[in-house]
């Protein structure tokens with residue numbers, strides 16, 4: 001099979017690495033990809049939302065399957081675009097249609113879905129510019145901190161958690177009336193604050209059957225001790241040590257099963273990954289959010305622990321036969337540490353040469369924001385640059401291995417958190 005992966009981050013490099021190992025994959029393409037994917041697959045210079053160019057490439061290269069990495073093209077309807085096109089409609093797309101992608105594309109849609117299917121989550125109300133005064137009154141009924149969420153996609157920045165009621169009201173107005181996040185904050189969900197420890201559960205579903213993939217925990221803040229600005233993710237660990245059998249049983253019965261059943265009941269076809277962000281409050285799991293794709297950098301620890309042929313799993317997802325396969329998971333822990341450009345998540349420089357990656361032998365190196373420059377050198381092209389993933393029986397040893405190998409990697413102003421896993 002010829003397989004096209006859409007995206008350009010560490011997640012997509014990990015997919016390409018795993019898919020390239022499959023006997024079923026004759027050729028792997030990545031659009032647009034990065035310097036890491038260029039070394040193991042064919043990069044195509046096409047943006048993930050340029051559906052017409054994607055169509056051309058799919059027909060030209062006779063692609064047999066498309067795997068969608070990020071949420072944007074899914075929310076924009078890439079799967080529907082394929083289904084509605086005579087020449088593309090038989091080519092499987094891994095990732096939900098536009099309707100299913102609303103689980104991530106609209107916080108209100110996700111909350112209503114959870115309410116309808118009795119899936120545990122924080123209590124909430126949603127408001128628009130017209131009902132901003134009612135929103136302020138609702139804030140008065142809550143105890144701090146206050147959780148405000150832009151309804152739509154806001155590049156991971158749409159959630160505000162505020163201690164002060166006056167500030168919460170001010171931010172609510174800024175979001176609704178002044179369009180702080182543009183169209184994404186035309187509606188705002190105000191939620192009850194849940195206090196606990198977070199973990200993520202990943203599910204692969206064909207719409208009726210599902211497989212629960214390994215759990216992971218990511219580290220979102222830029223600074224050690226979980227301080228400073230939010231990032232796309234600075235590191236991850238799989239499995240999550242506190243996700244014991246009892247908790248996983250609760251998650252599967254109360255959250256995973258009703259989610260997949262709910263999609264069926266609501267007649268939302270869904271073939272792809274569901275990333276469920278959870279918080280454990282007094283040993284009970286609650287959903288914080290759904291994402292309709294794999295996480296990044298969670299993919300860099302989850303996929304390396306899956307021993308199955310990924311193409312076989314994705315084929316079964318497309319065909320609705322996931323029930324016929326058994327997952328085989330590596331018992332060892334996998335950890336990843338993300339190396340980023342100095343300044344990230346604020347302004348940072350690009351086009352800085354990266355050296356040493358090829359000298360790393362006992363860790364996996366997944367490129368994120370990298371590219372090949374005109375001279376064929378690997379240079380930085382984004383905030384998050386390279387993820388270094390390691391295995392060990394003990395996650396602490398695995399993290400140590402990643403740090404030892406990061407020492408072999410060099411670029412000007414590189415930065416990484418030195419405390420991944422500190423809280424476990």
Ligand code: AMP
Nearest residue numbers: 122147159191192193194195277288289
């Ligand atoms: P989200 O974009 O929905 O994942 O939210 C970003 C982060 O905000 C989450 O990872 C949580 O740390 C936090 N968060 C979101 N909703 C809540 C909530 N209801 N209670 C406590 N923390 C929350």
Ligand code: GLY
Nearest residue numbers: 232233295296297
């Ligand atoms: N690491 C969080 C995400 O992929 O959304």
